[in-house]
Amino acid sequence: MPSKEGVELNKLTDEELIFSFQDGNEKAYTEIVNRYKDKLTNFVYRYVGNYDDSDDIVQDTFVKVYVSKHLYKEVAKFSTWIYTIAINLAKTKIIKKQKYKTFSISDAYDDEDKDFDIPDDSYTPDVDANSKFLSAHIQKALDQISENYRKLVILRDVEDFSYEEIVEMTGLPMGTVKSRINRGREKLQELLKDIYKEE
């Protein structure tokens, strides 16, 4: 059974929690982690396309929140702030990944028969076995569209943020956000034609 203090923390808004953490309440931080760990993991996983990387990014996001707690000001929603941190970290990770992609192990050794112990990236923690195929297919389609469109489409259609919130998170003009979301949807629909036929 949760304690009195715990019950009170559950009732607090995100902004109240972060202010409480700024005052030195460590439990407020734990509450923030509990609220956002799955949300952020889902968002980052859809954005990056790799579960381990997404876990790593989310961990870094919470560390950043812990270390830079004093930087939050009540000009924006806490969710906007924490998602902005996650987006920036994910971007950095994607750029790093793109750099490492230029180096291929097989090119270096030039030995096709040799096997390498490469970790399995195809692992997804989707619980439902029936939706596993669908989820993988959609994720593949998301990975194929441009990173600028993907991010906005996920924020709008997967995480269900408002346009205003997305504008705040990304710092882009409203028109740009809308047009990019529409273009992203168009491309995604083209890629997922087979699924819609079945439906």
Place this chain on the structure above:
Amino acid sequence: MLQDDEKYKSLRSTLKHLPRVKAKKDFEARLLHRIKAAEKGVFESKPQFANLSPVRDWLANLFRPSFAPALALTVVLLITVVVYFAYFSKLGDEGADTKQSITSTDKGEFYIYVKKDSDSFSSNYPKEYSAITSDETGEERTMAPTEMPSDYLSKPDPTRTLETEIKPDRVSEEQKLEMERSVDDKKGVETKGERKEDDVIMKKESKGEMKKEGKDAPYNVRDEEKNVNEDKIDGYIEEKQEAPKIKAEEKNKEIDQTLGKDTNRISRAIKDSTKAKTSETEAEQEDSIDQK
């Protein structure tokens, strides 16, 4: 906005109903570990010599490893500058010993006291600084001559005459010859007939050059040929010189025979005239050889 959302309604629902990915079970534990590591890193990044005294703190800051290259470069530059100025200041001192250093003329006009050639030493000493007044000496007190920087254009002091000294090692051959000639003239000895001095000098010079060439020039076949030709020319000259002599002697004999011993005086006169003629011909021949 809403129209666009409705347009892609099916896609939106598909994306919205995607299975939610959850964080790993040990997420909190790993996060706690990371936070501790981050806190350590934050404290480690701060300088570890907070308890040191201000001087030691400053020194520790100055000699931190990141400053090592900059410090080394500074030290090297300082040493270079010190060595450079030390070396060139020595050179400057050596130069100052030999030169008279003239400072700026801001302190007033620059006076130069010219030493006069006279018997009394007192006149050479600037009267301004003399302990004896003009009343005591009876001489009129005159101001020391002033010299401005532009005075190098002025005429030289008439009291001082410049006598050029001809150093023996710098006397040219021409001057030597002139000197010798002047000595000979004084003695009353003629150096050479009616010829001009310039001709003699030219000849001497040319001979000197020939001698030099003979000494210095390396052994050449052309030189050998030259020598042979010169010998031949000499022989021809000798023959030419002897031929009129023989002719003159023969003529004398004929005259003796015709006029007898009484006519000795007349024959002598004729001899003299023939001798004069022969001397003239010899001179002409020499000139022609020289011209060749």
